Amino acid sequence: MTARAFLIRRITLLAFLITFVVTLAFSQSPPKNVKSPTPKFSDAVAFDVSPPLRSLAPAAAPATSSSAVVEVRPERGPVAQDKGYRGDAALQSSAQTSALAIPGTLANFEGLSNQDNFNIFGFRVNPGDPNGEVGPNHFVQIVNLTFAVFDKAGNKLLGPLAIGSLWSGFAVPDCTDPSGDPVVLYDQFMDRWLLTQFTTSGLSDPTKPFWNCVAISTTGDPTGTYYRYAFETKNFQFFPDYPKYGVWTDSYVLTTREFGPTVEYGIGVYALEKNKMVNGQPARAVSFFLDGSDPTVLPLIGDGLLPADIDGKQKPLTETAIPLVGTQDDGGPYGATSDALNIWDLLVKWRSTPIASLTFASQLPVAAFDSIFPCAPTSRDCLPQPGIVNPAQYLDILSYRQRPTFRLAYRNFKSYEALVTNQSVEALPGVAGVRWYEIRRTGSAYSVYQQGTYAPNDGVHRWMGSIAQDKKGDMGLGYSVVNGVNVYPGIRYTGRLSGDPLGQMTQGEGTIIDGTGVQTITNSRWGDYSDMTVDPTDDCTFWYVKPCRMADADWQLQATQLPVIPRIPTSKAKNRNDSLNRMGKPGGFLMQLTSGSIRIHSL
Numbered sequence: 001m002t003a004r005a006f007l008i009r010r011i012t013l014l015a016f017l018i019t020f021v022v023t024l025a026f027s028q029s030p031p032k033n034v035k036s037p038t039p040k041f042s043d044a045v046a047f048d049v050s051p052p053l054r055s056l057a058p059a060a061a062p063a064t065s066s067s068a069v070v071e072v073r074p075e076r077g078p079v080a081q082d083k084g085y086r087g088d089a090a091l092q093s094s095a096q097t098s099a100l101a102i103p104g105t106l107a108n109f110e111g112l113s114n115q116d117n118f119n120i121f122g123f124r125v126n127p128g129d130p131n132g133e134v135g136p137n138h139f140v141q142i143v144n145l146t147f148a149v150f151d152k153a154g155n156k157l158l159g160p161l162a163i164g165s166l167w168s169g170f171a172v173p174d175c176t177d178p179s180g181d182p183v184v185l186y187d188q189f190m191d192r193w194l195l196t197q198f199t200t201s202g203l204s205d206p207t208k209p210f211w212n213c214v215a216i217s218t219t220g221d222p223t224g225t226y227y228r229y230a231f232e233t234k235n236f237q238f239f240p241d242y243p244k245y246g247v248w249t250d251s252y253v254l255t256t257r258e259f260g261p262t263v264e265y266g267i268g269v270y271a272l273e274k275n276k277m278v279n280g281q282p283a284r285a286v287s288f289f290l291d292g293s294d295p296t297v298l299p300l301i302g303d304g305l306l307p308a309d310i311d312g313k314q315k316p317l318t319e320t321a322i323p324l325v326g327t328q329d330d331g332g333p334y335g336a337t338s339d340a341l342n343i344w345d346l347l348v349k350w351r352s353t354p355i356a357s358l359t360f361a362s363q364l365p366v367a368a369f370d371s372i373f374p375c376a377p378t379s380r381d382c383l384p385q386p387g388i389v390n391p392a393q394y395l396d397i398l399s400y401r402q403r404p405t406f407r408l409a410y411r412n413f414k415s416y417e418a419l420v421t422n423q424s425v426e427a428l429p430g431v432a433g434v435r436w437y438e439i440r441r442t443g444s445a446y447s448v449y450q451q452g453t454y455a456p457n458d459g460v461h462r463w464m465g466s467i468a469q470d471k472k473g474d475m476g477l478g479y480s481v482v483n484g485v486n487v488y489p490g491i492r493y494t495g496r497l498s499g500d501p502l503g504q505m506t507q508g509e510g511t512i513i514d515g516t517g518v519q520t521i522t523n524s525r526w527g528d529y530s531d532m533t534v535d536p537t538d539d540c541t542f543w544y545v546k547p548c549r550m551a552d553a554d555w556q557l558q559a560t561q562l563p564v565i566p567r568i569p570t571s572k573a574k575n576r577n578d579s580l581n582r583m584g585k586p587g588g589f590l591m592q593l594t595s596g597s598i599r600i601h602s603l
Contacts, residue, residue: 034296034360037288041354044229044283046171050215053149053158054223056165062122069124069521072144072180073200073241075528076259077303078333080400082374085429086331089367091453092504111545111557116146116160121178127525128555131406132545134535135186135193139543140222141557142195144180149222158223163197166215172230174199175213183245185252185309188536190278191220194252198240206261209236212243212254212270216277227280233268234287237261240268242528244406246307248322249315250274251348253307255324258289265292267301269324269358271348286348286356299336300360302326302402305344306421308410311534312471316412321345321361323446325408325439327423329371332402339368341404341437343446362446369435369453370426371399380524383432383461384484388518395482395489396524397432397463399424404437406529409468417441418449420475424463427455432463434479436505452503454479454494460487466532468542473498476542477505478512478532488515489526489549517549527555 111132114124125144132141138157139150147166148159163182167175179200186193195215202208210233215226233240233256240256247253248271256268267290276283292298305324310316324344328336345361348354375382380396388394404421411418419439427433433455440449454477455462465479478493491512494505519526527547535541547555 034300036357036359037290039286039288039356039358040234041284041286041356042232044285045211045232047227047229047280047282048170049218049280050166050168050226050228052224053161053166053226056161056168059120059162059165061119065118065122069126071523071525072125072127072129075241077257077401079379080333080372082372083331085426086368086370088369088425088427088433088435088453088455090369090435090451090503091427091433091455111141111150112143112146112148112160113556114554115556117144120146120160120162124554125180126521126523126555127528128547129181129528130545130547130557131183131529131531132543132557133184133186133193133531133533134541134543135220135222136191136537137220138222140184140186140193140195141545142182142184143557144182145178147182147184147195163195166195166226167213167228170228170230172199172211172213174201174208174211175228175230177201181241181243183243185245185247186533186536187247187278188310188313189247189249189315190274192278193217193220193222194245194247195226196243196245198243200239202237203239206237209233210239212240212256214252214272214277218280227277229272229277229283231270231272231285233258234270234289235260235264238264238268242304244304244306246309246322246408246410248274248308248310249318250350251322252277253322253324253346255305255307257304266290267292267305269305269344269346271322271346271356273350275350284350284354286354288358290358295335299328299334300326300342300363302328302332302334302336304401304403306404306406306408307346308419309407311409311411311468312539313536314412314414316410316417319347319349321347321444323361323408323410323419323441325404325419325421326402327404328402329369331370331372332400334402336402338365340365341439341448343439361444364439364446364448366437366448367451371402371423373397373399373426373432374430378524382524383463383482385482385518386484386486386488388484388520390522392522392524393518393520394524395519395526397424397461398526398528399426399432399463405464406466406531407468407533409532409534411469411471413473415442418469418473420467420469422465422467422477424465425453427453428457431455431459432461434462434465434477436465436467436475436477438469450502452505454505456509459483459485462492464527464530466530466544468532468534470534470540470542472540474540475505476532476544478530478544478546480526480530480546482515488517489519490515491544491546491548493544512544512546513548515549516551517553519549519555
């Protein structure tokens with residue numbers, strides 16, 4: 001054996017051992033003795049078909065208007081107390097931008113804004129709760145309290161419209177209210193769009209239940225007609241806060257934070273009968289309630305679970321359990337004794353006599369993190385803005401909520417399944433960063449394949465991100481940025497290639513848009529979530545939705561575009577430098593950002 005061959009063999013063995021140790025350290029631990037909740041099956045309380053959305057008349061200007069900013073869905077939950085910085089064991093403090101600079105943008109256009117709320121309702125709202133999804137020919141944005149349809153060039157085809165107008169004339173009139181907390185998804189397997197919001201009238205009327213209002217397009221055209229449904233929450237008068245949806249093979253999955261009339265609290269998990277809904281037929285739902293009053297359950301659910309949402313064309317195996325993922329911090333308010341990811345398995349079989357189960361599948365230890373940020377005077381007043389001297393006008397990091405941030409992006413790579421998600425943390429003392437995870441499932445066994453906290457040591461806060469993978473396993477991660485000196489609330493992104501060192505966002509950092517204004521209201525809330533999705537046409541285009549602040553204006557969504565370069569085969573590597581020189585951008589990958597979105601392609 002030559003010296004070179006011996007060295008290669010030693011390096012290969014060392015890499016294998018490192019991978020084995022990391023996998024062992026973060027592999028699944030045996031599930032705790034947690035009692036599975038009882039399923040409850042029910043029927044949609046109402047369903048019909050809407051008129052074509054393109055036929056809806058634009059909303060008339062409101063008769064009166066107000067300069068007040070309405071807080072949408074005041075959030076409930078425990079107040080976490082900061083106990084000082086406790087470190088981060090997965091910190092990546094280097095931006096790695098010297099050799100791998102992400103190229104700049106080529107084009108920009110604006111999406112929805114808070115001005116749309118003022119034009120339609122006569123008032124503005126906070127938070128915006130931005131959400132968006134890409135399909136073969138369209139991009140749909142939905143926020144509190146409006147939605148719009150764009151083509152992929154950024155031309156507005158429909159809207160902005162009030163979300164409630166989608167349910168005009170529906171048998172449950174509460175669905176027409178400006179309630180918000182909306183979600184839009186594209187189901188690539190059925191070529192259908194899903195738009196949702198909850199109802200809030202039950203907050204002021206104790207005789208009413210709460211409903212989740214769900215609309216499914218009748219075709220692949222999001223400006224056409226929709227099958228409309230209303231599903232009641234499992235427990236009467238339990239408010240389904242923070243609803244998050246995912247597309248699965250035969251179900252649409254929904255999770256909520258549910259608050260009862262007094263002190264009751266828990267997590268609602270719902271599966272909706274997809275095959276009936278896409279055909280406008282009577283549809284069933286199954287629901288579970290994970291009771292937060294149970295001390296063995298509460299640390300495992302925290303402030304919420306995210307349902308898996310499938311990206312790509314490869315379906316999960318038939319009757320594969322649907323993963324739901326939560327996060328816990330041993331410094332948080334729910335009694336967790338370690339930092340971990342908690343995974344629940346949801347299994348539903350829609351047959352004449354349906355069956356369903358929700359079981360606690362795994363607790364995955366993760367590298368230590370600190371989600372409790374030093375905020376004052378309230379727990380929402382966290383991140384300073386340039387020129388703002390009143391701490392009550394600092395921005396909410398929302399990291400203290402023990403839940404990962406939308407989405408839980410699922411992808412089937414055949415030999416394994418991957419789930420990626422993220423959460424905001426105190427990455428450095430007094431500095432916000434983004435902790436991201438890739439979870440893998442092989443067979444029925446879960447493990448943490450890699451994790452990292454992205455926080456270049458430059459004094460800039462990065463928080464409230466969203467992450468996804470393309471068909472090659474490359475990742476795009478977008479997030480908000482701000483500091484108290486010269487970085488106004490704006491949007492940036494980073495990424496990695498599938499073969500890059502584990503736990504590292506290696507491709508540098510790019511700017512989607514630099515903010516030029518500040519938020520001055522005192523509820524401090526900033527968006528609550530964002531949304532990174534993947535284009536179904538090529539399965540390697542990421543679209544990101546996120547708000548920013550511009551001078552003398554309220555929040556708005558931004559659209560940005562970058563050039564596209566395909567992966568260069570090894571046989572053509574000799575031409576690599578020429579190609580890069582013509583681009584003027586060395587190394588790495590490129591992203592396209594459209595309607596506040598990111599497209600990532602490997603070189």
